[in-house]
Amino acid sequence: xxxxxxxxxxxxxxxxxxxxxxxxxxxxxxxxxxxxxxxxxxxxxxxxxxxxxxxxxxxxxxxxxxxxxxxxxxxxxxxxxxxxxxxxxxxxxxxxxxxxxxxxxxxxxxxxxxxxxxxxxxxxxxxxxxxxxxxxxxxxxxxxxxxxxxxxxxxxxxxxxxxxxxxxxxxxxxxxxxxxxxxxxxxxxxxxxxxxxxxxxxxxxxxxxxxxxxxxxxxxxxxxxxxxxxxxxxxxxxxxxxxxxxxxxxxxxxxxxxxxxxxxxxxxxxxxxxxxxxxxxxxxxxxxxxxxxxxxx
Amino acid sequence: xxxxxxxxxxxxxxxxxxxxxxxxxxxxxxxxxxxxxxxxxxxxxxxxxxxxxxxxxxxxxxxxxxxxxxxxxxxxxxxxxxxxxxxxxxxxxxxxxxxxxxxxxxxxxxxxxxxxxxxxxxxxxxxxxxxxxxxxxxxxxxxxxxxxxxxxxxxxxxxxxxxxxxxxxxxxxxxxxxxxxxxxxxxxxxxxxxxxxxxxxxxxxxxxxxxxxxxxxxxxxxxxxxxxxxxxxxxxxxxxxxxxxxxxxxxxxxxxxxxxxxxxxxxxxxxxxxxxxxxxxxxxxxxxxxxxxxxxx
Numbered sequence: 001x002x003x004x005x006x007x008x009x010x011x012x013x014x015x016x017x018x019x020x021x022x023x024x025x026x027x028x029x030x031x032x033x034x035x036x037x038x039x040x041x042x043x044x045x046x047x048x049x050x051x052x053x054x055x056x057x058x059x060x061x062x063x064x065x066x067x068x069x070x071x072x073x074x075x076x077x078x079x080x081x082x083x084x085x086x087x088x089x090x091x092x093x094x095x096x097x098x099x100x101x102x103x104x105x106x107x108x109x110x111x112x113x114x115x116x117x118x119x120x121x122x123x124x125x126x127x128x129x130x131x132x133x134x135x136x137x138x139x140x141x142x143x144x145x146x147x148x149x150x151x152x153x154x155x156x157x158x159x160x161x162x163x164x165x166x167x168x169x170x171x172x173x174x175x176x177x178x179x180x181x182x183x184x185x186x187x188x189x190x191x192x193x194x195x196x197x198x199x200x201x202x203x204x205x206x207x208x209x210x211x212x213x214x215x216x217x218x219x220x221x222x223x224x225x226x227x228x229x230x231x232x233x234x235x236x237x238x239x240x241x242x243x244x245x246x247x248x249x250x251x252x253x254x255x256x257x258x259x260x261x262x263x264x265x266x267x268x269x270x271x272x273x274x275x276x277x278x279x280x281x282x283x284x285x286x287x288x289x290x291x292x293x294x295x296x297x
Numbered sequence: 298x299x300x301x302x303x304x305x306x307x308x309x310x311x312x313x314x315x316x317x318x319x320x321x322x323x324x325x326x327x328x329x330x331x332x333x334x335x336x337x338x339x340x341x342x343x344x345x346x347x348x349x350x351x352x353x354x355x356x357x358x359x360x361x362x363x364x365x366x367x368x369x370x371x372x373x374x375x376x377x378x379x380x381x382x383x384x385x386x387x388x389x390x391x392x393x394x395x396x397x398x399x400x401x402x403x404x405x406x407x408x409x410x411x412x413x414x415x416x417x418x419x420x421x422x423x424x425x426x427x428x429x430x431x432x433x434x435x436x437x438x439x440x441x442x443x444x445x446x447x448x449x450x451x452x453x454x455x456x457x458x459x460x461x462x463x464x465x466x467x468x469x470x471x472x473x474x475x476x477x478x479x480x481x482x483x484x485x486x487x488x489x490x491x492x493x494x495x496x497x498x499x500x501x502x503x504x505x506x507x508x509x510x511x512x513x514x515x516x517x518x519x520x521x522x523x524x525x526x527x528x529x530x531x532x533x534x535x536x537x538x539x540x541x542x543x544x545x546x547x548x549x550x551x552x553x554x555x556x557x558x559x560x561x562x563x564x565x566x567x568x569x570x571x572x573x574x575x576x577x578x579x580x581x582x583x584x585x586x587x588x589x590x591x592x593x594x
Contacts, residue, residue: 033450034458041450088417093409112390116413117458120385121450123420128445131438138434144441148425153330153338153418161331161414 008291011284012055015068019054020046022072023079026129033121040110040118041125045083047101052220052292053078056191057198059284060209066199073133074143074194077126081151082187084122087115089160123151134198143194150190159183168247171254177218179249184224185217208274212285215271220292222264225250226257227295264293305588308581309352312365316351317343319369320376323426330418337407337415338422342380344398349517349589350375353488354495356581357506363496370430371440371491374423378448379484381419384412386457420448431495440491447487456480465544468551474515476546481521482514505571509582512568517589519561522547523554524592561590 008016027042029035054075061071090097090105091112098108107115127144134140150156159182166179192213196206229252251260268289275282305313324339326332351372358368387394387402388409395405404412424441431437447453456479463476489510493503526549548557565586572579 030451033455034462036462037450037455037458084417088413091413093413113461114458116385116388116390117454120381120416120420121454123417124445124449124454127424127441128449131441131445134438136435137438141428141431141434141437141441144424144428144438148421148428152421152425153334154327157414157418157421158330158334161334161411164410165331165333 009284009287012287012291015055015058016051018068018072019051019058019075019079022076023054026076026080026125036110036114037117037121040106040114041121043103043109044087044100044106044118045080045122047103049079049083049101050295051079052288053082053187053191055288056188056213056285057195059288060192060195061199062195063209063278063281063285064196064199064201064205066195066201070134071195071198073129074147074198075191077130077143077147078187078191078194080122080126080129081147081156084119084126085151085156085160085187087119087122091115094160094164126151139197139200143197146190146193146197150186155182155186159186163248166249169249171249173254176249176251176254180218180221181214184221185214188217188220189213208277212271212274212289215267215274216289216292219264219267219271219289222251222260222267223293223295225252226260226264229257268293306581306584309584309588312352312355313348315365315369316348316355316372316376319373320351323373323377323422333407333411334414334418337403337411338418340400340406341384341397341403341415342377342419344400346376346380346398347592348376349585350379350484350488352585353485353510353582354492356585357489357492358496359492360506360575360578360582361493361496361498361502363492363498367431368492368495370426371444371495372488374427374440374444375484375488375491377419377423377426378444378453381416381423382448382453382457382484384416384419388412391457391461423448436494436497440494443487443490443494447483452479452483456483460545463546466546468546470551473546473548473551477515477518478511481518482511485514485517486510505574509568509571509586512564512571513586513589516561516564516568516586519548519557519564520590520592522549523557523561526554565590 023045024042027038027045029038057075057078058068058071061068086100087106089095090100091107097105099105103109105115106118110118126147130143130147131140134143152158159179162175162179163183166175189210190213192209193206196209201209228250251263255263271289272286275285320342321339324335324342326335354372354375355365355368358365383397384403386392387397388404394402396402400406402412403415407415423444427440427444428437431440449455456476459472459476460480463472486507487510489506490503493506498506525547548560552560568586569583572582
């Protein structure tokens with residue numbers, strides 16, 4: 001099954017190509033790593049994804065006048081963390097999913113132990129890449145710190161933990177927002193932050209982009225909930241309707257479809273407005289933000 | 298069940314106390330992390346362990362004239378990685394163990410999803426601690442790099458992957474050594490290396506201590522295999538005899554008990570001899586090395 005084309009511009013598509021090549025290079029078969037493990041890591045990372053987070057890293061870096069080579073390690077590092085979280089979220093003990101990005105999930109294609117280990121290996125790989133390939137060391141350490149915070153118990157893992165424990169509970173909008181701030185927002189926000197940091201942007205730009213990322217993260221999650229509700233499995237490349245069947249808290253369940261759409265659009269508008277000081281330099285980031293709410297998968 | 302006292306000297310015991318306090322501080326309940334997740338992390342990390350790896354970090358740092366405060370973040374970081382690997386190794390899809398350090402394993406005490414997530418959260422915590430608390434940034438980045446390599450697909454995770462896939466295969470001594478170099482040796486070697494790096498030791502000392510760690514790692518694994526074979530479950534605090542029942546490659550199975558003991562002793566003697574240039578400064582490290590082959594758990 002091939003995933004349908006996205007709505008991204010030619011510029012973004014060529015940036016995505018750059019990211020694909022870089023991800024693949026970092027995951028070359030290595031005589032010192034067990035072959036099956038590397039294959040599982042490659043299978044999960046190099047499957048057809050949107051690459052939204054690495055695109056945000058590079059787009060933020062470009063907005064700040066940075067060059068792609070300096071930001072690509074960070075772009076790959078955030079994607080490694082994102083992919084590990086998908087592999088582990090799909091495990092039988094977690095969301096128990098069979099399909100991801102249009103293909104069997106890692107534990108279905110390989111086995112459960114290999115999927116756990118492939119996820120486990122992607123986390124240090126992210127930090128290996130950041131600590132070695134970001135220069136100078138001071139900046140590398142800062143990038144490691146930001147990514148570690150976004151990927152840790154207070155953010156990504158905490159969000160997944162709360163998401164699992166919220167199943168079949170009454171919907172509480174504040175709690176729902178908190179889950180998604182952690183589970184989706186933090187990784188989107190840190191992607192933009194790392195891009196800005198790699199371009200050595202001034203502090204106010206770093207903060208502005210991080211805030212933009214938080215709003216975008218929430219809009220992304222709402223649109224994800226909406227896609228899960230009405231999406232077609234073939235387009236999404238993953239099981240749809242599962243949130244509802246698992247009794248998960250979602251925005252459409254809390255607010256209804258129309259109000260959820262309105263909220264996503266309002267968040268994107270606010271996010272886009274917050275970039276007004278950057279004029280045309282922000283165009284690609286605005287394109288990505290709009291893509292997020294208009295995408296079909 | 299209380300684990301029996303170890304054979305460590307008073308100095309080492311007080312160092313271990315320092316480590317316990319530092320680990321606990323890093324794992325304080327935090328309003329921003331889900332309580333159950335933090336509890337699972339604390340349960341696994343703060344259970345009664347030998348703290349061999351953090352002791353190696355601090356002992357190496359002292360040998361190089363460093364002060365404990367500069368090395369403690371690295372000591373805790375290696376222990377976080379070690380504990381995550383124990384949590385995940387114990388999972389039903391991996392070694393499927395019910396007992397660890399004398400208590401129910403994390404997934405038995407909590408649940409499988411929580412155990413996966415607690416492990417997942419300990420990895421970025423290690424890098425958060427290193428990148429924030431090691432100074433200057435250049436050194437922090439170097440420490441992140443070394444730990445990421447030791448914890449990744451080429452070392453720790455690769456070793457566990459090979460260990461799982463070697464079950465029920467004919468014993469091949471070279472392959473067995475390779476597994477343990479990765480699974481145990483790399484984390485012991487990086488502990489010594491990080492201690493030396495935090496003390497700003499000259500390159501030859503860093504290399505010497507790393508080599509010492511590799512030999513020690515192998516000796517440690519052989520003594521672990523021997524303990525598994527003849528150990529008492531109460532003393533070990535984990536299920537014994539499981540390697541044999543799982544058809545795992547072990548040193549006693551490959552070489553017999555006597556030859557395995559002789560090999561462990563020879564490796565420790567070689568390791569100890571390699572420190573002769575450091576005179577009395579190496580005494581504590583030598584004590585730790587001897588403890589490793591004489592321990593009863």
